[in-house]
Amino acid sequence: MTEIPDPLALLDGHADAPRIRSRRLVNGVATLVVEATGLDAAGRAAVEERLRGALNAAGIGEVRIAMTASKPQRRIIAVGSGKGGVGKSTLTANLAVALARAGKRVGLIDADIYGPSQPTLLNAHGKPQAEKEKLFPVETPFGVRLLSVGQLVSAGQALAWRGPMAAGALTKLIEADWGDAEVILVDLPPGTGDVQLSLIQKARPDGALIVSTPQDLALIDAARAIDLFRKTSVPVLGIVENMAGYTCPHCGEVSDPFGSGGAEASAGRLNVPFLGRLPLSASLRESSDAGTPPAAGDGPAADAFHDLAQRMMDALETIRR
Numbered sequence: 508m509t510e511i512p513d514p515l516a517l518l519d520g521h522a523d524a525p526r527i528r529s530r531r532l533v534n535g536v537a538t539l540v541v542e543a544t545g546l547d548a549a550g551r552a553a554v555e556e557r558l559r560g561a562l563n564a565a566g567i568g569e570v571r572i573a574m575t576a577s578k579p580q581r582r583i584i585a586v587g588s589g590k591g592g593v594g595k596s597t598l599t600a601n602l603a604v605a606l607a608r609a610g611k612r613v614g615l616i617d618a619d620i621y622g623p624s625q626p627t628l629l630n631a632h633g634k635p636q637a638e639k640e641k642l643f644p645v646e647t648p649f650g651v652r653l654l655s656v657g658q659l660v661s662a663g664q665a666l667a668w669r670g671p672m673a674a675g676a677l678t679k680l681i682e683a684d685w686g687d688a689e690v691i692l693v694d695l696p697p698g699t700g701d702v703q704l705s706l707i708q709k710a711r712p713d714g715a716l717i718v719s720t721p722q723d724l725a726l727i728d729a730a731r732a733i734d735l736f737r738k739t740s741v742p743v744l745g746i747v748e749n750m751a752g753y754t755c756p757h758c759g760e761v762s763d764p765f766g767s768g769g770a771e772a773s774a775g776r777l778n779v780p781f782l783g784r785l786p787l788s789a790s791l792r793e794s795s796d797a798g799t800p801p802a803a804g805d806g807p808a809a810d811a812f813h814d815l816a817q818r819m820m821d822a823l824e825t826i827r828r
């Protein structure tokens with residue numbers, strides 16, 4: 508018996524052959540199903556153009572190409588605080604950078620409608636591309652993909668959004684093309700309002716991280732944030748205490764402007780893991796303002812963020828078991 512030659516065998520040696528999941532030729536029309544996982548819009552278009560070109564050159568005029576992408580296992584972690592200004596955005600940016608340096612594919616959603624600061628913290632000032640209403644995150648210099656509510660409006664423009672508008676914007680960011688991102692951190696506004704509820708409903712986060720200073724006022728609010736996540740069945744991964752202990756650069760004396768140990772004690776009372784503390788540090792503030800997150804560098808500050816990121820991921824795994 509003689510085998511009928513496969514008219515599409517010409518694709519076997521093609522550079523994009525590993526992506527071809529199926530191929531057939533019926534009545535002169537070639538139909539290919541192509542795996543597009545990990546490709547952005549430009550990457551997909553390039554693959555399509557190369558395959559179409561190869562088939563056209565072989566005399567096959569009509570080519571239909573369907574792209575499929577397997578959904579990666581993706582974890583969404585909400586970073587929240589009860590009180591504003593406790594360092595939630597700074598921590599989120601640095602945790603994202605630490606995770607990226609540890610080899611994770613990381614996305615960051617800046618949902619802080621009151622003060623979207625991630626474009627500054629991650630030195631990424633471009634506008635996201637969009638295709639058919641779908642946003643493509645902006646690449647930052649630190650290997651973290653970013654979408655921020657701040658990118659949806661002009662610089663300096665106030666985000667005077669009511670609940671439904673904020674929820675709509677958040678949905679756009681969540682439903683963006685996150686490609687093969689394995690972990691997405693969401694920098695929430697402070698408090699327990701519309702954005703938090705929308706995120707919980709739309710994205711069902713796998714876990715929540717709570718940031719607080721050691722100050723009583725911040726801790727009371729942190730307890731409220733924890734209560735919201737618990738009531739909505741979002742596992743609380745732990746509390747991070749920020750702005751704990753200040754070492755005087757001149758005399759080396761350590762002082763505690765916001766008190767000390769409060770978050771760890773609260774974590775114990777609330778039965779939530781305590782993941783660690785970060786000192787109040789002028790250099791952290793300066794490098795954050797300059798768009799150079801310490802987690803991208805070397806030294807004790809970078810190590811502290813790497814340890815915290817590791818503990819956060821460990822807490823996530825513990826919860827999943």
Ligand SMILES: Nc1ncnc2c1ncn2[C@@H]1O[C@H](COP(=O)(O)OP(=O)(O)OP(=O)(O)O)[C@@H](O)[C@H]1O
Binds near residue numbers: 590591789
């Ligand atoms: N450990 C720290 N040491 C010194 N400054 C810090 C520290 N953490 C954060 N900051 C500074 O405190 C300010 C507030 O931090 P950040 O914007 O991260 O807080 P936030 O909780 O996200 O605030 P918001 O209420 O706007 O969401 C920033 O100027 C930041 O650089």
